[in-house]
Amino acid sequence: MTVEHPDYTPLVNAALARLGLDAKTRLLAGQDLWSLPALPEIGLESLVMSDGPVGVRGVAWSADDPSLALPSPTALAATWDPELARQAGRVLAQEAHRKGVHVLLAPTVNLHRSPLGGRHFESYSEDPLLTARIGTGYVTGVQESGVAATAKHFVANDAETERFTVDNRVSQRALRELYLAPFEEIIAAAHPWALMSAYNGVNGSTMSEHRDLQVGVLREEWGYDGVVVSDWLAARDTLAAIEGGLDVAMPGPLTVFGPALAAAVRDGRVAEETVDTAVRHVLLLTARLGLLDGAAPVVPEDGRPAPLDGRAVAREIAARSVVLLRNQNRILPLDPAALRSVALIGRAARDARFLGGGSATVYPTRVVSPLEGLREALPDDVALTYATGADPDDQLAVATEGFTLRAVLRDAHGTVLAEQPLTLGRIRWMDSALPGGVDYDALESVEIIGTFTPRDSGTHHFGTGGTGSYRLTVNGTVVYDGADRDGGDPMEVLTGRPVPRGTIDLEAARTVEVSLLHRKPKVSYGPIRGVTFGLSHRDPERDDDQLIEDAVAAASTAGTAIVVVATTERVESEGFDRSDLRLPGRQDELVARVAAANPRTVVVVNAGAPVEMPWREDVAAVLLTWFPGQEGGAALADVLLGLSEPGGRLPTTWPARLEDAPVSRVTPEGGVLPYDEGIFIGYRAWQNHSAAPAYPFGHGLGYTDWTYETIKAHRDTDHTVSVRIEVRNTGARTGREVVQVYLAPAGTHQGIERPERWLAGFASVTAAPGGSAVAEITLPQRGFQIWDDTTASWTTVPGRYTVHAGHGLDTLPLATTVDVTA
Numbered sequence: 001m002t003v004e005h006p007d008y009t010p011l012v013n014a015a016l017a018r019l020g021l022d023a024k025t026r027l028l029a030g031q032d033l034w035s036l037p038a039l040p041e042i043g044l045e046s047l048v049m050s051d052g053p054v055g056v057r058g059v060a061w062s063a064d065d066p067s068l069a070l071p072s073p074t075a076l077a078a079t080w081d082p083e084l085a086r087q088a089g090r091v092l093a094q095e096a097h098r099k100g101v102h103v104l105l106a107p108t109v110n111l112h113r114s115p116l117g118g119r120h121f122e123s124y125s126e127d128p129l130l131t132a133r134i135g136t137g138y139v140t141g142v143q144e145s146g147v148a149a150t151a152k153h154f155v156a157n158d159a160e161t162e163r164f165t166v167d168n169r170v171s172q173r174a175l176r177e178l179y180l181a182p183f184e185e186i187i188a189a190a191h192p193w194a195l196m197s198a199y200n201g202v203n204g205s206t207m208s209e210h211r212d213l214q215v216g217v218l219r220e221e222w223g224y225d226g227v228v229v230s231d232w233l234a235a236r237d238t239l240a241a242i243e244g245g246l247d248v249a250m251p252g253p254l255t256v257f258g259p260a261l262a263a264a265v266r267d268g269r270v271a272e273e274t275v276d277t278a279v280r281h282v283l284l285l286t287a288r289l290g291l292l293d294g295a296a297p298v299v300p301e302d303g304r305p306a307p308l309d310g311r312a313v314a315r316e317i318a319a320r321s322v323v324l325l326r327n328q329n330r331i332l333p334l335d336p337a338a339l340r341s342v343a344l345i346g347r348a349a350r351d352a353r354f355l356g357g358g359s360a361t362v363y364p365t366r367v368v369s370p371l372e373g374l375r376e377a378l379p380d381d382v383a384l385t386y387a388t389g390a391d392p393d394d395q396l397a398v399a400t401e402g403f404t405l406r407a408v409l410r411d412a413h414g415t416v417l418a419e420q421p422l423t424l425g426r427i428r429w430m431d432s433a434l435p436g437g438v439d440y441d442a443l444e445s446v447e448i449i450g451t452f453t454p455r456d457s458g459t460h461h462f463g464t465g466g467t468g469s470y471r472l473t474v475n476g477t478v479v480y481d482g483a484d485r486d487g488g489d490p491m492e493v494l495t496g497r498p499v500p501r502g503t504i505d506l507e508a509a510r511t512v513e514v515s516l517l518h519r520k521p522k523v524s525y526g527p528i529r530g531v532t533f534g535l536s537h538r539d540p541e542r543d544d545d546q547l548i549e550d551a552v553a554a555a556s557t558a559g560t561a562i563v564v565v566a567t568t569e570r571v572e573s574e575g576f577d578r579s580d581l582r583l584p585g586r587q588d589e590l591v592a593r594v595a596a597a598n599p600r601t602v603v604v605v606n607a608g609a610p611v612e613m614p615w616r617e618d619v620a621a622v623l624l625t626w627f628p629g630q631e632g633g634a635a636l637a638d639v640l641l642g643l644s645e646p647g648g649r650l651p652t653t654w655p656a657r658l659e660d661a662p663v664s665r666v667t668p669e670g671g672v673l674p675y676d677e678g679i680f681i682g683y684r685a686w687q688n689h690s691a692a693p694a695y696p697f698g699h700g701l702g703y704t705d706w707t708y709e710t711i712k713a714h715r716d717t718d719h720t721v722s723v724r725i726e727v728r729n730t731g732a733r734t735g736r737e738v739v740q741v742y743l744a745p746a747g748t749h750q751g752i753e754r755p756e757r758w759l760a761g762f763a764s765v766t767a768a769p770g771g772s773a774v775a776e777i778t779l780p781q782r783g784f785q786i787w788d789d790t791t792a793s794w795t796t797v798p799g800r801y802t803v804h805a806g807h808g809l810d811t812l813p814l815a816t817t818v819d820v821t822a
Helices: 009-017 021-027 073-078 082-098 128-143 172-179 181-190 211-221 238-243 259-266 272-288 310-321 370-377 490-495 544-556 587-597 632-640
Strands: 047-051 103-105 148-154 167-169 194-197 227-230 323-327 341-345 383-387 403-410 416-422 426-430 445-452 458-465 468-474 477-484 498-506 512-518 522-525 528-538 560-566 601-606 621-624 672-674 706-715 721-729 735-745 758-767 772-779 785-788 793-796 799-806 814-820
Touching (some): 021 272, 073 082, 082 128, 082 310, 128 758, 148 181, 259 272, 341 544, 370 560, 383 544, 445 528, 468 528, 498 528, 544 587, 587 601, 706 814, 721 758, 721 799
Parallel strands (some): 148 194, 194 227, 341 383, 560 601, 601 621
Antiparallel strands (some): 445 512, 458 528, 468 477, 706 721, 735 758, 735 799
């Protein structure tokens, strides 16, 4: 699955020889937030990076520069389909080319160590093998399309609490077998051209300075030749970073590299040869991308894969990722011909929660909500009613619906420098990319101005997002006039969480003028300078008791009730971890009340990570849709009505209650977070745990039935094991089955501590009703190995192993044995 690389060594060496020290060190430092500088003296173009992993934001972070929004990484992993991940990579590479982006800062291949991880939705799985296989497909798709992928965050960036300073203490065995394993396999199988070092420390050294891991393991042991770029603002020490194997310090222009690194070379603290090594890595990347004079790109434009329909891929991933957790009496799929009425309930059914918060945020041109998806899909003679039920979010949101806005930029004299229409009430501009080419230093104020047409009468809530001094006026009334504190975490500065400022009574359908004047709009955090703030709004509050009563009334008279429950951006986002796993607001009560009123209640869980579901045994069906991307509503309708099968399988274990989880701690003490659980995270820990999860790793139902008929396994000459499993579709529909293979020691294996069983391979098969299919799965040698701390090497554990095969960790009907020698 790797792309063949030309030998760029002579060209890179020739270019390096023509560079002076200042040019070399400048190339290792961002020239701004997202790019490296051009060096005309060697014919080098500027290299542009952009965040992922669900979309390509580009150098702007604005709804005025829309992006395709794919489902969350947890959704992609739930497909258990590396080839579909490859298509996701290809689609995002197309987006990158469209936006002039050369390096996509994705995928995130950290593990789900704790269900409380705030960025859980942005990683794939609790299992290193599944993570590696999905990540390999994604990287391959991106790079075979001529864009560099960036595996991140190297390594053990598994939580957000104190993420800039935390020192994660991880045993060498756990580090190798769990946290490094996805990076190792992705590098071997897909050869990513870039890798991002993490904010956190590991065993005493911050990762951007971790020579043992970034040089000893990554370069010398694994043979990695790509670029290592810091996470944004993670590089803090010039000498420690360059000696520790960091190649590029982002963002710029004020970084620990650049002039600071040149000075360190001149006064003898750093050898120029060390700088040259990093420069070679950067020049090699630019050559692979065709940005260096004389270098033909690895993938020329006419060698890229055929274009894909981005919306179609987004819809397919969303549908394929849906995990059917429960389906009593086969209520699903719904039969459109038999339906007479449907009650759709939940705020997220109307206002789609399609992605997680933080740096992964992108703004698509359109988002299909569940309400829109069902309206489009249901026959005209099916009555579809909607009720909010219970609002999961009592916070303000960015001003969108009903608002027509523009931004006005002024200097100190009040002279208008530029104007720009806004598609929503949020501004994020970097200092070098202001509208109309406005000079950042000349900018004194920015005003968001326009009109608002309410859809409801009552008391409307308005607020601001971001830091600084504001004057907020609605319908001629000054709602707020004051200043706010500076932010802490840069994500707080960049995202600008909404802060309530005041209320005003408005009439439905009566248009009023609104204005938010930001008198000190310029913000900075380290080298990051720009303008980031927003206008926020919330409709009049309605009594939750009445909202729930209205939903129950709608459900009681409908043939089927569908309740969409969700987390919010205040629950799942970059920058903070979760405090619990409960659904926000009174959504649990809503589900219970609706289920009591209608036995045909289907619950759609719209969350990127595990949530508690105390009502799960009391409803007819439960569907998990993750954060489904911009086409999520259409995909949900496809699954509900049987046009697509919910073929997803859980990529991580879902606890019934947080207190049941064997590993949950994310808060350091004294700056240290011990990974005391060692190799036992996820299902590896649950196997030896007193409590049972709500739904185990690998779980997921479908719309048909499968019988596992035969299994055969034999050792190959190259230390791998080949497994052949035959399955039969015994149901009434064509379906797709994810055949999962687990290994378990069949004896004591020299008393070595190991999980009860672990995922060793998987494959997907499809068959028509009554038809059979064969899954051929190769188990790599690594599946039979452990990391031996004594010898500091991988060691095959000889003996007999049981090879289990089945539908999921809790359903493994077939087994055979295989003998392995050292």
